[in-house]
Amino acid sequence: xxxxxxxxxxxxxxxxxxxxxxxxxxxxxxxxxxxxxxxxxxxxxxxxxxxxxxxxxxxxxxxxxxxxxxxxxxxxxxxxxxxxxxxxxxxxxxxxxxxxxxxxxxxxxxxxxxxxxxxxxxxxxxxxxxxxxxxxxxxxxxxxxxxxxxxxxxxxxxxxxxxxxxxxxxxxxxxxxxxxxxxxxxxxxxxxxxxxxxxxxxxxxxxxxxxxxxxxxxxxxxxxxxxxxxxxxxxxxxxxxxxxxxxxxxxxxxxxxxxxxxxxxxxxxxxxxxxxxxxxxxxxxxxxxxxxxxxxxxxxxxxxxxxxxxxxxxxxxxxxxxxxxxxxxxxxxxxxxxxxxxxxxxxxxxxxxxxxxxxxxxxxxxxxxxxxxxxxxxxxxxxxxxxxxxxxxxxxxxxxxxxxxxxxxxxxxxxxxxxxxxxxxxxxxxxxxxxxxxxxxxxxxxxxxxxxxxxxxxxxxxxxxxxxxxxxxxxxxxxxxxxxxxxxxxxxxxxxxxxxxxxxxxxxxxxxxxxxxxxxxxxxxxxxxxxxxxxxxxxxxxxxxxxxxxxxxxxxxxxxxxxx
DNA sequence: AATAGAATGACTATTAGG
DNA sequence: CCTAATAGTCATTCTATT
Numbered sequence: 001x002x003x004x005x006x007x008x009x010x011x012x013x014x015x016x017x018x019x020x021x022x023x024x025x026x027x028x029x030x031x032x033x034x035x036x037x038x039x040x041x042x043x044x045x046x047x048x049x050x051x052x053x054x055x056x057x058x059x060x061x062x063x064x065x066x067x068x069x070x071x072x073x074x075x076x077x078x079x080x081x082x083x084x085x086x087x088x089x090x091x092x093x094x095x096x097x098x099x100x101x102x103x104x105x106x107x108x109x110x111x112x113x114x115x116x117x118x119x120x121x122x123x124x125x126x127x128x129x130x131x132x133x134x135x136x137x138x139x140x141x142x143x144x145x146x147x148x149x150x151x152x153x154x155x156x157x158x159x160x161x162x163x164x165x166x167x168x169x170x171x172x173x174x175x176x177x178x179x180x181x182x183x184x185x186x187x188x189x190x191x192x193x194x195x196x197x198x199x200x201x202x203x204x205x206x207x208x209x210x211x212x213x214x215x216x217x218x219x220x221x222x223x224x225x226x227x228x229x230x231x232x233x234x235x236x237x238x239x240x241x242x243x244x245x246x247x248x249x250x251x252x253x254x255x256x257x258x259x260x261x262x263x264x265x266x267x268x269x270x271x272x273x274x275x276x277x278x279x280x281x282x283x284x285x286x287x288x289x290x291x292x293x294x295x296x297x298x299x300x301x302x303x304x305x306x307x308x309x310x311x312x313x314x315x316x317x318x319x320x321x322x323x324x325x326x327x328x329x330x331x332x333x334x335x336x337x338x339x340x341x342x343x344x345x346x347x348x349x350x351x352x353x354x355x356x357x358x359x360x361x362x363x364x365x366x367x368x369x370x371x372x373x374x375x376x377x378x379x380x381x382x383x384x385x386x387x388x389x390x391x392x393x394x395x396x397x398x399x400x401x402x403x404x405x406x407x408x409x410x411x412x413x414x415x416x417x418x419x420x421x422x423x424x425x426x427x428x429x430x431x432x433x434x435x436x437x438x439x440x441x442x443x444x445x446x447x448x449x450x451x452x453x454x455x456x457x458x459x460x461x462x463x464x465x466x467x468x469x470x471x472x473x474x475x476x477x478x479x480x481x482x483x484x485x486x487x488x489x490x491x492x493x494x495x496x497x498x499x500x501x502x503x504x505x506x507x508x509x510x511x512x513x514x515x516x517x518x519x520x521x522x523x524x525x526x527x528x529x530x531x532x533x534x535x536x537x538x539x540x541x542x543x544x545x546x547x548x549x550x551x552x553x554x555x556x557x558x559x560x561x562x563x564x
Numbered sequence: 565a566a567t568a569g570a571a572t573g574a575c576t577a578t579t580a581g582g
Numbered sequence: 583c584c585t586a587a588t589a590g591t592c593a594t595t596c597t598a599t600t
Contacts, residue, residue: 133582214580250589252579283589331589336573370586407570417589447589521589529588532576 053079061355063379065089065320090315108132114139138217141228212258212270214251218284220271224298224426232294239266239290242514242560243442245553246291246427246451248419248521249546250528251284254537257527258286261538264550266290271427275420279303280310281327281373281393283420292430299425299457303395307375310393317376321362327373327385330393331530332416334384335372343368347380387411394450395421395457397481401448404476414474419450419521425458431517438463438489440512442556444497444520444549445469449478451519462487464512468494468520497548505555514560518553522546 056079060070073088109119109132122130122138222228247265251258251272258270265288275283280303304310306325308318343365350361357365365382368374374382385393387408391400394415401411428451431439438461443451446469455462465482469475475493482491492508494500509515525531526540538546 216581252588254578282587284587285589329588333573333590338573367586371588409570409572413589415589419589524589525591528590529578530576531588531590533591535577535590 056082056085060085060089063317086316105132105135109135109139112136134217211255212262214272214284217277218251218272218274219277220273220287221293222296223273223277224296224302233269235268235290236266239268241290243516243518243556244289244291244431245518246287246289246424246520247549248285248287248424250524251286252529253524253527254535257538261286261546262288264547265553273423275423276305276326278305278422278426279393279395279420280305280307281420282329283423284329285420285423287424287427289427291427295430295433296426297429299395299422299429299454303392303422311375311389314375314377317378317381319356319376321356322366322369322376324366324369327375327393328370330373330385330390330416332413333530334412335368335374335382339368339372340374340382343374343382344380351380387415390415393420394418395425396448396450396453400453400481401477404473404480406473406477410473414448414471414477417524418447419454421450421454421457424450425454428454428460428517429458431455432458432460435460435516437461439516440464440514441466442508442515442518442552443467444500444518444552445522445545446474446478446520447471448474449481452478453481456485456487461489463489464492464508465489466492466494466508466515468497468500470495470497497545497552500548500552502555505552506559509556509559515556518556520549522549 053074056074057070059082060073069089070085073085077084077088079085106119109122114136118139119135122135219226219228221233245265247261249261251274262268262270268288268290270286270288271293272284272286275281275285278298307327308315308325346361346364347357350357352358356362369382372384374384377383387401388398390412391398396415396418401414406414439455440463441451441455443449443465446452446467449467452462452465452467467475467478469478472495475495479491479493494504522545523542526534526536526543527538528535534540536543538544
C-alpha cells in the first residue's frame with residue numbers, strides 16, 4: 001500500500017475557495033480540453049480535391065502510415081472525408097502502439113516471475129518509455145523497502161546519541177554517501193579559500209572520494225502515487241528550522257559539486273528528482289531542503305504527462321517510428337530553422353513509396369529531435385517548442401513571461417532557467433497546513449518567480465516576499481504576476497544578492513518577524529552540461545553565487561535565534 | 565546610414581550507464 | 583567500446599528605429 005495516497009485527498013477542496021486562485025485555475029483550464037478537430041486546412045487541401053482512392057492511399061502512405069492500415073481506414077470511412085480517415089489512422093496508430101508496447105512489457109515481467117500488480121505499478125510509475133531494466137530495478141527496490149520495513153518492526157533500533165550526525169533513513173541503500181563531521185563553520189571557509197589557489201592541477205579537490213551518485217529512478221523521497229513508503233528522515237540538528245529552506249540546482253554537474261553543496265548546506269542529503277514524473281518534459285534536478293517529507297500532495301490539476309497529451313496537435317504529424325513520449329530537458333537555446341530544413345530534406349529525399357524512411361535517416365532525425373527537443377508540426381516538419389508551450393510544461397500560467405517588452409529570446413532564456421512548478425510545489429505542499437495564515441518568503445535568484453507561483457497555486461498566502469533577481473525583465477515578470485493575481489502582501493524587489501546585507505536582513509526580519517522560507521536556485525551556467533565554454537564548476541563566475549545563498553541563509557538562521 | 569537590440573547558427577566535453 | 587543526455591556561450595547577421 002502506498003503511504004502517500006491517503007494524504008492526497010484532503011487538500012484539493014481548498015483549491016477553488018479563493019477568488020484569486022480561480023483566476024489562476026482558469027489559465028490552466030486549456031489542458032486536456034483542447035479539441036483537435038478544427039484546423040487541418042493548412043497543407044492538406046491538395047489531397048482532398050481529386051478524390052480517387054489511389055491518390056488518397058499514396059498521400060497517407062507518404063505520411064508514414066502502412067498501406068494495409070490506410071486501406072482499412074478508407075474502407076471504414078469512405079474516400080470523401082480525408083479528415084475522418086486521418087483520425088481513424090491516428091487512432092489505429094496510437095492504440096496499436098500503446099497496446100503492443102504495454103503488452104509485451106507486461107508479459108516479459110510476468111514471465112520473469114513478477115506479480116501482475118507489481119509490474120503494472122512499476123510501469124505506471126516509470127512511464128511508458130521505461131526500459132525493462134528500469135522496471136525490474138523499481139520492483140526490486142520496492143521489495144527491499146518492504147523487507148527493510150518489516151525488519152524494523154521486528155527489532156526496534158536503539159538511538160545512537162553519540163553522533164551529532166544522525167543517519168538518514170532513505171528508501172534506497174546507499175553506501176556512497178558518507179556525511180562529514182560537523183566542523184563546518186570554520187572548515188568550510190578554509191576550504192573555500194583553498195579552492196582559489198588551485199593552479200595547474202585541475203581536479204585535486206575531487207580526489208577525496210566523496211562522489212555523490214544519482215538515484216535511479218530519480219524520484220527523490222517520493223512522487224505522487226508511488227508505492228514506496230516514506231520513512232521519516234532525521235536532519236542534523238543545525239539544519240532544522242526556522243527558517244525552512246529549499247535550494248535547487250541541476251543534477252548533472254561536474255564531479256564533486258553536489259558533495260560540496262551538501263556539505264555547505266548542513267550535510268543534508270540532496271533529493272534528486274526528474275520532473276518527467278510530474279510533467280511531459282524531463283528536468284533532472286537536485287534539491288536540498290529541511291522540509292518535512294511526509295504528507296506531501298500534488299498540485300491540481302495534474303498536468304499532462306506525455307507529449308501527446310500536452311501537445312495534442314502534434315499527434316497528426318508524429319511518425320510511428322518516433323517513440324518519444326517525454327520531452328528532454330527544456331533549455332535556454334532552441335533548434336535552428338536550418339536544422340528543420342535539413343531534417344525535412346533528409347526525409348523527403350529518402351521517403352520511398354509507401355514506406356518508412358531508411359534506418360540511418362530515422363537515426364539521424366531522432367538524434368536531432370532528442371538533442372533539440374523538436375516536435376512534429378507538419379508533414380516531415382519538426383520545430384522547437386513555442387514559449388507558451390514551455391510555460392505550460394513548466395507549470396506556469398499561460399503568457400506568464402509574455403509582454404512587458406521581453407524578447408522571444410529572453411523568454412526562452414528565462415524559462416529555460418526556471419523551476420518546474422509542479423515538482424517544487426509537491427515538495428512545498430507540506431507548508432500549507434503549517435502556515436494557514438501565509439508565509440514570509442525570502443526568494444533568492446527568483447527568476448520568473450517559480451517559487452512564488454508554486455506557493456500561490458498551493459493556496460499558501462504570501463505575506464511579505466523579498467525577491468532577489470538580477471535580470472530586469474524577470475523582475476518585471478514577477479511584478480506583473482504579483483499585480484495580476486491580486487496579491488495582498490508586500491513585494492520587495494532587490495536586484496543583486498551581493499547587496500543583501502546584514503543590515504537589510506535585520507530590518508526585514510525585525511519588521512516581518514522572520515522569514516518562514518528561504519528558497520532559491522543559484523546559477524547553473526558553470527555546472528550545466530550544455531556549456532561548452534565555461535563549465536568551471538561551483539567556483540565559476542556565475543555558479544559561485546551559490547556561496548551567497550549559503551551566506552544569506554546562515555545569516556537568517558543566526559538572526560532568527562538558532563545556530564549561534 | 566548609424567545604432568541598439570534581437571535573432572541566428574555553429575560550437576564539445578563531461579558525465580553516466582550498458 | 584558504445585549510446586545518451588545536458589537550466590549554454592559567442593560572434594555574426596538581421597531588423598527596427600532614429
